Structure formats: structure tokens, C-alpha cells
Amino acid sequence: MNATGLITEYNPFHNGHLYHLNQAKSIDPDAVIIVLMSGNWVQRGTPAIVDKWQRADIALRSGADLVFELPFYFAVQPGDIFAQGAIRLLNDLSINRLVFGSEHPNTDFIELAEQSVLLDGDESFTNKNATYASNFANALQKETGFKLDQANDILAFSYAKAIYQQKLMDKIEIKPIKRISSDYHQSYIDTDSKISSATAIRRALSEGKDVSNLTPMHDLEYTDYEKKYFDLLKYRLITDNIGQIRSVYQVNEGIDFY
Known part of the structure; x- marks a missing residue:
């Protein structure tokens, strides 16, 4: 039996996530859908606005077959560590396909990950006022022509890189699907659409707006x-x-003086 894996936060679960689930099911209707979901703390280091039990329940009622928790250590990490932990766990759960959203779903992210290996630790990163991630993205664009600056593309690349580094290319197929309607970082709900980002929904809730x-x-x-x-x-x-x-873990140089 095949198993399809999804890596999620569901903070909160919204119509875009439902679309993601349905797309994953349509790729292989007979496959078991395994959701790996962050628990009560999510990647930005804040508590989820809905507890993990309610989020797991809505995922199961929306078509997932199994929901597992991504441990706290991985859930609150930067994208590369987040992805490494998630891929390792999904491989242990014997998935053979990973489905995720992407702004550029036709990109060969595995090939991109392979091309990027030589860039890790590149001493040519000369912009000291930019983060490592920005320097890396600039170097990757120079090397491959692909501009890695969209949120879902960045996660897609991180998943592909984890699969490549863990030598799972023959075990886990990746299936990017087109992110629709709203940008990951969109901060306001789109009144003309039934799909808005989790960020926009949280903001709308904070302003007392109806998001039903x-x-x-x-x-x-x-x-x-x-x-x-x-x-x-x-x-x-x-x-x-x-x-x-x-x-304190991940406190960067200079923060201690502010």
C-alpha cells in the first residue's frame, strides 16, 4: 500500500489546507494520507492559536488517515532543520510520496538541491549585512538561475535537500502542487476568495472579524x-x-547588547 506524506502546521486549518489535502488524495486515491503536524508550538516560536488535538481532529475529519506530531525540537527550528527532522520521521513512517505547496511547482527541486550542495559554507558570501539565508539564495540564483525567495518554494527546497542529503531519492517521490489564491505571508484576508493565508486569518481573528x-x-x-x-x-x-x-539557543551575536 502506498502512503502520501504532508508536512503541516494548520495554524489554523483553513480552506487552502483542505485544497492541499484533496489534491494529495487525488494523486493516488488509494494511498494512505499521513499528516505530520507541528504540536502546540509552531515554527515562529509561538503557541498555535488552536491546540494540537483540535487541529489533528479537523485534519482527520477532512480526509487524513493518520496524524503524527512533529516533535517540538524540529517544529520550532529554521526551515532546514525543520525539514530534516520531518523527512526523517516520514521516512520512518514509510511514505513513498511527499506532497507540498509551491509557488513554482514545475521546478525540479531535487536537482536544485543537488546543485546547491557546493554552496553550503561558501566563503564567498561577502554581504555581511545580509543573513546567511539571503546570501545563500543569491549564490543559488547565480549558480542555477532560480530565485529562491518565495515562502513555499523555500520549504519545498528544504524538503528536497533533506531527501537528497538523506539519500532517499529512490524512496520518496516529491509532488509539488501550485499554491493558489493567497501568498503565504499575505497579512490581510482576500474578500474575493475563500482561501486566505493562515497569517491573514490570525490577523482577522485578532481584529474580531468573521473568518467562517x-x-x-x-x-x-x-x-x-x-x-x-x-x-x-x-x-x-x-x-x-x-x-x-x-x-540561549540560536541567540545571534549582538542581540545580548540590545
Whole structure:
């Protein structure tokens, strides 16, 4: 029996995710649909606005056969580590196909990943005011002609790179599908469409707007976690010394002086 894997956050589950699920099912109607979903904490390091049990329940009621949790360690990491952990786990679950959204679904992401290997750790990255990710994207474009600057393309590339590095090309087929209607980072809902980004839906909820036409989830509520936890973060920044701040995982050079 074949198994199709989806890597998700569902924060919250919306009509775009339902489209993704349906597209995955249409590729191979007889395949088991395995969803690997972030738990109560998501990639930006904030709590999900809906707990993992409700999100897993809506995924199962929308067509998924199994939902597994992506462990916290991987769920809150940058895209490359997020992808490495997700692909390793899905391989352990014996998927033979990965379906994901992409702005450029006709791109051969495996070939792109293979071409990018020589760029890792490239000492020619000279723009010290840019992040490593920006320098890498510029180098990749120079090498391959592909501009890696769209959110879903970046994740697609990360998945392909993880598959390539873990030598799973003969085990896991990748199937990009075209992201429709809204951009991943779109911050406002599209009133002319029934599909909006999770970012836009969360923002609309924070403004007290009705999002019932954008998601099959009911009675959604928004909690401003940034405001809720800011005083705690501020307390730690004021009371911790520089050495303690520097010891926090992924604190970049210079943050300790702000």
C-alpha cells in the first residue's frame, strides 16, 4: 500500500489546507494520507492559536488517515532543520510520496538541491549585512538561475535537500502542487476568495472579524501571545546577564547588547 506524506502546521486549518489535502488524495486515491503536524508550538516560536488535538481532529475529519506530531525540537527550528527532522520521521513512517505547496511547482527541486550542495559554507558570501539565508539564495540564483525567495518554494527546497542529503531519492517521490489564491505571508484576508493565508486569518481573528467562510474550523478565538508573554520576556532580558543571554539557543551575536 502506498502512503502520501504532508508536512503541516494548520495554524489554523483553513480552506487552502483542505485544497492541499484533496489534491494529495487525488494523486493516488488509494494511498494512505499521513499528516505530520507541528504540536502546540509552531515554527515562529509561538503557541498555535488552536491546540494540537483540535487541529489533528479537523485534519482527520477532512480526509487524513493518520496524524503524527512533529516533535517540538524540529517544529520550532529554521526551515532546514525543520525539514530534516520531518523527512526523517516520514521516512520512518514509510511514505513513498511527499506532497507540498509551491509557488513554482514545475521546478525540479531535487536537482536544485543537488546543485546547491557546493554552496553550503561558501566563503564567498561577502554581504555581511545580509543573513546567511539571503546570501545563500543569491549564490543559488547565480549558480542555477532560480530565485529562491518565495515562502513555499523555500520549504519545498528544504524538503528536497533533506531527501537528497538523506539519500532517499529512490524512496520518496516529491509532488509539488501550485499554491493558489493567497501568498503565504499575505497579512490581510482576500474578500474575493475563500482561501486566505493562515497569517491573514490570525490577523482577522485578532481584529474580531468573521473568518467562517475561510476555514472549516468553528468558534476560533485569538489569543495575543506576544502581549501575554512580553512582560515575562522583558523580565528575563532585564535580569539575565550577558553570559546568560548568550547561552540561549540560536541567540545571534549582538542581540545580548540590545
